[in-house]
Amino acid sequence: MISYAARTALDLTADLPAPALEDLYRDLHRHPELSMREHRTAAALADRLRKAGYETTEGIGGTGVVGVLRNGNGPTVLLRADMDALPVAEETDLPYASETAGVMHACGHDMHVTWLVGAADALAMGRDTWSGTLLVVGQPAEETGEGAAAMLKDGLYQRFPRPDVLLGQHIAPGPAGLYAHSSGLLMSAATDINILVYGRGGHGSRPETTVDPVVTAAYIVTRLQTIISREIAARESAVLTVGRFEAGTRHNIIPSEARISLNLRTQSEQICERMIASIRRIAAGEAAAAGCPREPEVTVGNTFPVTVNDPETDGRITEVHAEVFGAQSIFNPGPVMGSEDFPNLAEGNLPYSYWFVTGTPAPIWEAAEGEDLMDRLAAVPSNHSPYFAPDLSTVESGVRAIVSAALAYLGY
Known part of the structure; x- marks a missing residue:
């Protein structure tokens, strides 16, 4: 027999105003905003929450939005x-493509809102x-890893009810209509590292009078690739990506x-610390070999x-989703190398469930x-691609997934 949460979720979402929600999605997609600049998006969310009857507060942690709906005990x-x-130039050719040059909702956060x-x-x-009580959070700056921490620092759980459970979901590539759950480890940690290599500049015609930081940095980049292949055990999962290399003016x-x-x-603190130590050693070694005038600066950025x-929480949500969407729609992706700052909201070890909703157009x-x-x-546009464009059918299915998950805890 279908559970109360699943049955009620199907009832509450049977007559969703799909065209209006799709219009909202298109509007958000046309007007993307970078991290900590989500003023228009936050205002749109806050306006909708107020109209729905939520006690709504803006400006939490910068541009964060919090809506509270108190509905009895629970x-x-x-x-x-x-x-x-993201700072990505859109190449989808959609009629509702981004109107902001060089900025795109390439990760699907417009769908999330x-x-x-x-x-x-x-x-x-x-x-x-x-x-019970609903605490609805529009979070800024997930892409830079700042948003959740900023909202907590601004008193999220002092100014508003402290949650008993946290729920979140993310649009992902895959045939539209699947729901990916993994009990335990789901996503990896991410750490940004910056390296500043010091050389001695000069004229390109007289390299013998200089110490060329470009050559040194190139050796560092090449040597860094050996950390994964020669210093990390094959049983461990780790990735090192050089995303930017900058030097020179002419x-x-x-x-x-x-x-x-x-x-x-x-996927472990120990491996992360070992890799950072290796990066410092390699950068210093290559700089010394090149005769650089100063040791390079290696700094840790966003994390x-x-x-x-939480196994019990995710198990409960998985069961409800299997009832709502069918068992064949549920799969376990295993741990993936993507990252999220959502766990920062679980301050004090609050239980949470986070899952993926696939949305590649048929x-x-x-x-x-x-x-x-x-x-x-691997062959379809993924998150952060300039071609990433979820199918509009996921507007309804994603709403249904959140509602059923919430009712797994709030239902009578």
Whole structure:
């Protein structure tokens, strides 16, 4: 027999205003905003929450939005959506493509906000079916790892009810209509590292009078690739990506400095610390070999924690989703190398469940080459791609997923 949470969720979302929600999504997609600049997005979310009857506060942790709906005795459930876009130039050719040059919702946070609005509306209109408190959070700056921490620092759980459970979801590539749950480790930690290499600049015609930081930095980049292949055990999962290399101003000027920016993905604190130590050693060694006038500066930037679902919480949500969408729609992706700052909201070890909703449009998925799911996933646009464009059918399914998850705790 279907559970109360699943049955009620299906009832509350049976008549979703899909066209209006799709219009909201298109509007958000046209007007992406970078991290900590989500003013228009935050205002749109706050306006919708107020109209639905939520006590709404803006400006939490910068541009964060919090809506509270108190509905009798029961647990407090936090529903979260991130709001920021990326510095990516859109290439989808959609009629509602980004109108902001060089900025795009390439990670789908516009879909997340749309889901949150739809779920908040449905739960407010159906408040006679549940009891407890909803804490609806529009979070800024997930992409930079700043947003959740900023909201906590601004008194999120002192100014508003402290949640008993946290729930969140993310749009992902894959045939539209699947729900990926993993009990325990779901996503990796991420750490940004910056390296500043000091040289001695001069004229390109007289390299013998200089210490070329570009050559030194190039050796560092090459040597860094051996950390994974020669210093980390094969049984461990880790990724090192050099995402930026900057030096110089003109063709015939040897610069005085070179900058390297890299990103680590790890699944344990010990491996992360070992990799950082290796980066420091390699950078210092290559600089010494080149005769650089100063040791390089190696600094740790933004960090993201590992995402580890509470088994009991995620198990409960998985069961409800299997009832709502069918058992065949649920799969376990295992730990992935992507990262999230959502776990920072679990201050004090609060239990949470975080899952993925797949949204690749059917024509794109069917045209993807590959023999199995993983091959085809590699062939379709992923998050952060300039071609990333979720299917609009996921507007309704994503709202239904959040509502059913909330009712797993709030339902009578």
